[in-house]
Amino acid sequence: MINVTVWNENRHEQKNPVVREIYPNGIHGVIAQFLMEDGLEVKTATLDEAEHGLTEEVLEATDVLIWWGHLAHDEVTDTVVERVKQRVLDGMGLIVLHSGHFSKIFKTLMGTSCDLKWREADEKERIWVVDPSHPIVEGIGEYIELDKEEMYGEHFDIPTPNELIMVSWFEGGEVFRSGCTYSRGNGKVFYFRPGHETYPTYHQPDVQRVITNAVHWARPAGRQRPVYGNAQPLEVIKDKDNH
Amino acid sequence: MINVTVWNENRHEQKNPVVREIYPNGIHGVIAQFLMEDGLEVKTATLDEAEHGLTEEVLEATDVLIWWGHLAHDEVTDTVVERVKQRVLDGMGLIVLHSGHFSKIFKTLMGTSCDLKWREADEKERIWVVDPSHPIVEGIGEYIELDKEEMYGEHFDIPTPNELIMVSWFEGGEVFRSGCTYSRGNGKVFYFRPGHETYPTYHQPDVQRVITNAVHWARPAGRQRPVYGNAQPLEVIKDKDNH
Amino acid sequence: MINVTVWNENRHEQKNPVVREIYPNGIHGVIAQFLMEDGLEVKTATLDEAEHGLTEEVLEATDVLIWWGHLAHDEVTDTVVERVKQRVLDGMGLIVLHSGHFSKIFKTLMGTSCDLKWREADEKERIWVVDPSHPIVEGIGEYIELDKEEMYGEHFDIPTPNELIMVSWFEGGEVFRSGCTYSRGNGKVFYFRPGHETYPTYHQPDVQRVITNAVHWARPAGRQRPVYGNAQPLEVIKDKDNH
Amino acid sequence: MINVTVWNENRHEQKNPVVREIYPNGIHGVIAQFLMEDGLEVKTATLDEAEHGLTEEVLEATDVLIWWGHLAHDEVTDTVVERVKQRVLDGMGLIVLHSGHFSKIFKTLMGTSCDLKWREADEKERIWVVDPSHPIVEGIGEYIELDKEEMYGEHFDIPTPNELIMVSWFEGGEVFRSGCTYSRGNGKVFYFRPGHETYPTYHQPDVQRVITNAVHWARPAGRQRPVYGNAQPLEVIKDKDNH
Numbered sequence: 001m002i003n004v005t006v007w008n009e010n011r012h013e014q015k016n017p018v019v020r021e022i023y024p025n026g027i028h029g030v031i032a033q034f035l036m037e038d039g040l041e042v043k044t045a046t047l048d049e050a051e052h053g054l055t056e057e058v059l060e061a062t063d064v065l066i067w068w069g070h071l072a073h074d075e076v077t078d079t080v081v082e083r084v085k086q087r088v089l090d091g092m093g094l095i096v097l098h099s100g101h102f103s104k105i106f107k108t109l110m111g112t113s114c115d116l117k118w119r120e121a122d123e124k125e126r127i128w129v130v131d132p133s134h135p136i137v138e139g140i141g142e143y144i145e146l147d148k149e150e151m152y153g154e155h156f157d158i159p160t161p162n163e164l165i166m167v168s169w170f171e172g173g174e175v176f177r178s179g180c181t182y183s184r185g186n187g188k189v190f191y192f193r194p195g196h197e198t199y200p201t202y203h204q205p206d207v208q209r210v211i212t213n214a215v216h217w218a219r220p221a222g223r224q225r226p227v228y229g230n231a232q233p234l235e236v237i238k239d240k241d242n243h
Numbered sequence: 244m245i246n247v248t249v250w251n252e253n254r255h256e257q258k259n260p261v262v263r264e265i266y267p268n269g270i271h272g273v274i275a276q277f278l279m280e281d282g283l284e285v286k287t288a289t290l291d292e293a294e295h296g297l298t299e300e301v302l303e304a305t306d307v308l309i310w311w312g313h314l315a316h317d318e319v320t321d322t323v324v325e326r327v328k329q330r331v332l333d334g335m336g337l338i339v340l341h342s343g344h345f346s347k348i349f350k351t352l353m354g355t356s357c358d359l360k361w362r363e364a365d366e367k368e369r370i371w372v373v374d375p376s377h378p379i380v381e382g383i384g385e386y387i388e389l390d391k392e393e394m395y396g397e398h399f400d401i402p403t404p405n406e407l408i409m410v411s412w413f414e415g416g417e418v419f420r421s422g423c424t425y426s427r428g429n430g431k432v433f434y435f436r437p438g439h440e441t442y443p444t445y446h447q448p449d450v451q452r453v454i455t456n457a458v459h460w461a462r463p464a465g466r467q468r469p470v471y472g473n474a475q476p477l478e479v480i481k482d483k484d485n486h
Numbered sequence: 487m488i489n490v491t492v493w494n495e496n497r498h499e500q501k502n503p504v505v506r507e508i509y510p511n512g513i514h515g516v517i518a519q520f521l522m523e524d525g526l527e528v529k530t531a532t533l534d535e536a537e538h539g540l541t542e543e544v545l546e547a548t549d550v551l552i553w554w555g556h557l558a559h560d561e562v563t564d565t566v567v568e569r570v571k572q573r574v575l576d577g578m579g580l581i582v583l584h585s586g587h588f589s590k591i592f593k594t595l596m597g598t599s600c601d602l603k604w605r606e607a608d609e610k611e612r613i614w615v616v617d618p619s620h621p622i623v624e625g626i627g628e629y630i631e632l633d634k635e636e637m638y639g640e641h642f643d644i645p646t647p648n649e650l651i652m653v654s655w656f657e658g659g660e661v662f663r664s665g666c667t668y669s670r671g672n673g674k675v676f677y678f679r680p681g682h683e684t685y686p687t688y689h690q691p692d693v694q695r696v697i698t699n700a701v702h703w704a705r706p707a708g709r710q711r712p713v714y715g716n717a718q719p720l721e722v723i724k725d726k727d728n729h
Numbered sequence: 730m731i732n733v734t735v736w737n738e739n740r741h742e743q744k745n746p747v748v749r750e751i752y753p754n755g756i757h758g759v760i761a762q763f764l765m766e767d768g769l770e771v772k773t774a775t776l777d778e779a780e781h782g783l784t785e786e787v788l789e790a791t792d793v794l795i796w797w798g799h800l801a802h803d804e805v806t807d808t809v810v811e812r813v814k815q816r817v818l819d820g821m822g823l824i825v826l827h828s829g830h831f832s833k834i835f836k837t838l839m840g841t842s843c844d845l846k847w848r849e850a851d852e853k854e855r856i857w858v859v860d861p862s863h864p865i866v867e868g869i870g871e872y873i874e875l876d877k878e879e880m881y882g883e884h885f886d887i888p889t890p891n892e893l894i895m896v897s898w899f900e901g902g903e904v905f906r907s908g909c910t911y912s913r914g915n916g917k918v919f920y921f922r923p924g925h926e927t928y929p930t931y932h933q934p935d936v937q938r939v940i941t942n943a944v945h946w947a948r949p950a951g952r953q954r955p956v957y958g959n960a961q962p963l964e965v966i967k968d969k970d971n972h
Contacts, residue, residue: 369659371639371640371641371660371661372640372641373640373641373642373661373663374646375641385640385641396614397614397615397616397628397653398614398615398616398618398628399616403617403649403650406646407646407650410640410653410661410663411661412655412656412659412660412661413655416612416655417614417655418614418616418653418654418655418661420616420653
């Protein structure tokens with residue numbers, strides 16, 4: 001059993017009828033739906049809930065957290081960001097989607113600006129698989145094609161990924177590292193690029209499959225956490241001043 | 244369902260009563276036993292069988308192959324080595340144990356000499372986990388301690404691992420990268436250091452747990468294989484001589 | 487010409503006669519000395535100077551910054567930490583020594599706790615080279631042996647290094663990833679473990695050689711920085727609603 | 730002083746007047762020319778010379794070897810391939826260009842098929858820099874644009890690069906990992922994609938700059954090679970049967 005919490009800023013859906021029409025139950029709603037259909041245990045949380053819906057209790061009960069944000073990164077309190085970070089270091093998986101590249105939680109875990117090029121021009125994106133051995137692309141063909149998406153272009157200012165799984169081609173001439181894994185402490189992190197709010201990207205079966213696969217990949221390894229601090233020797237240390 | 248084939252050279256067991264006493268059913272026997280107890284579908288194969296027990300049919304039906312060899316690496320035919328390599332590139336997982344570092348299949352997949360320092364001196368090995376987020380160390384403590392093992396020491400002439408999961412400390416003063424992952428084509432490879440034939444290493448529960456975890460990690464991703472060769476364009480290419 | 491700034495907290499030297507005897511001109515003094523002998527242009531800066539000696543002008547003129555701190559990480563102002571971080575992302579090399587693992591600048595660039603095991607027990611450390619191709623170990627033998635050092639042990643809570651160059655063996659039974667490289671934005675980062683203040687570690691020729699090599703490796707690549715933000719297309723994007 | 734040997738198959742130049750017009754002194758000729766202008770010590774060698782111009786003496790005196798081949802990979806003798814491989818493991822840098830992806834030496838060092846998609850269609854390639862900190866892209870802008878090139882597309886069946894420095898966008902819809910580094914033993918390897926024989930790619934200043942930078946990056950680290958085989962203990966090993 002994997003417990004997933006889908007977190008969404010949920011602001012575009014309130015303000016923009018185009019977004020509301022595509023995602024009547026919110027971006028979190030459609031993501032929660034396809035994850036539940038995979039048999040996962042799924043809850044949702046949004047920015048405007050108390051503590052953004054991410055209390056200690058909620059995080060403690062979460063194996064994998066999915067994050068979508070864009071307009072209101074600054075409204076996420078530092079307290080909650082620090083809480084999520086500690087939970088990731090403790091083992092919780094984190095899947096950061098699209099404009100979440102600029103979220104406080106992603107930037108603090110990466111240590112870089114996470115900046116990039118972008119453009120909204122109804123252009124084609126073709127996401128190529130470059131690591132065919134990876135479980136995150138199970139069931140995915142050579143590429144995922146999205147007829148209209150926002151462009152994100154290199155240089156993407158992230159640390160070198162542990163694993164680079166997908167690279168996007170954009171009609172306007174750019175490329176982008178679109179599927180990247182990291183480990184942070186006991187936790188695993190996956191960044192997945194597509195998902196601009198005005199396109200039906202999260203209704204696309206291959207996009208759903210990647211996110212579902214990533215949840216399985218990101219579940220915590222069941223083990224005791226490492227011990228830090230002052231440590232007694234495990235072997236006898238010679239007295240160097242008397243031999 | 245994961246189909247595992249445990250391959251063993253099975254020569255020490257024939258020649259050396261010390262080894263036979265520790266592994267009366269062969270090293271492959273004990274490995275097959277604990278993998279079956281995990282619910283995996285397990286077969287064994289050994290050097291002296293026809294085609295070393297690794298026919299096209301056997302490999303085609305194998306999701307993960309485990310490899311133990313030492314005395315007779317040169318007796319493994321190039322035909323079988325090439326067959327195993329193609330099957331790994333096609334997606335089969337490969338787990339190489341201990342002295343398998345010098346097997347033809349490991350060397351050809353690595354592209355390096357795979358050489359190292361070694362010593363048989365009944366010394367203590369302590370295998371430290373350095374990537375606590377990895378599924379291969381699920382259920383494992385901060386380290387695995389083996390009271391007596393053969394020493395393998397750096398420099399270990401392997402390509403940089405995709406993931407370095409464990410590092411060994413040896414009583415005689417050396418260190419070693421003991422748990423290393425690679426991807427090769429569609430397949431995953433894991434090298435795990437311990438397992439000298441004159442010690443009961445494969446009876447150790449933590450060692451068994453690592454190998455069992457590695458089988459689950461190394462199973463093939465279910466997807467179509469990439470297409471290579473001449474490719475038609477997916478987009479219109481401009482005629483550059485007329486614009 | 488490479489301009490190096492050696493930054494030292496310089497507190498142990500004020501408080502502890504043992505440290506002062508080993509480093510009469512401070513840890514920064516001895517490091518600056520051997521770097522100057524290599525022909526580098528070297529300045530020093532310490533915590534108690536105005537802005538810790540790390541003004542915008544100083545950092546702008548610094549190609550590679552070396553960092554030693556321990557007692558007073560919290561006294562480094564967030565303003566200076568952010569300034570150093572931006573300069574690293576802009577291309578400045580950063581070499582973090584020993585107890586600098588817990589400095590604000592290292593933790594913010596890593597995104598993890600950077601915690602570890604430690605022990606002061608006059609024990610032997612043997613630092614093994616595991617990447618013999620790397621320029622940082624030019625001129626270094628198979629290992630560097632330090633008769634007495636503080637122990638740092640795994641798990642070291644850092645992101646997976648871009649390159650793991652050295653691994654330490656400790657007499658008391660632990661191992662440690664002692665030489666680790668990272669890239670962050672346009673800048674390169676190197677963490678090097680040894681250097682407890684009560685031992686003459688920075689007088690050791692091999693330790694000096696590694697730090698000197700690392701300065702050369704970490705110098706900024708001379709190029710324009712990437713451009714971020716809204717980007718015009720480089721190719722014509724089709725009007726999808728009319729074809 | 731860095732000694733470079735530029736190896737070229739030199740067959741297209743003999744057979745195809747289009748290629749001969751672009752490269753009247755051969756592809757090796759133009760590469761040798763711009764490397765010499767950088768102050769490097771450069772020699773050339775070609776397939777039809779005795780031992781392909783790669784005798785023990787030549788390789789022993791070579792710090793960095795550049796490799797261009799296409800039509801006649803199979804004519805390179807296994808003896809010479811093995812000799813080059815041993816010299817790379819011993820420390821010599823190797824830069825493999827374009828269709829060299831299918832050379833025996835590259836395939837044996839990689840351990841994979843090195844296969845890819847390809848197309849000759851006079852299409853545009855734009856090579857994006859994804860690691861701006863790397864010395865190989867010193868002096869290079871955000872991308873290199875080539876008006877007409879052969880397309881190489883993913884999946885490129887290589888091991889995960891140690892460092893991924895450049896990714897290509899192609900007009901026809903594909904992407905490709907175009908600048909990849911590896912270490913093999915004591916040696917460094919760089920694969921660089923562009924350079925189809927019917928285009929003037931190696932006359933392009935940015936392409937020349939990348940190859941020149943790569944030569945500097947790939948020079949051998951000056952140090953003793955590691956020692957392998959049976960090793961005496963560096964520390965006293967306890968007699969476990971009597972304590």
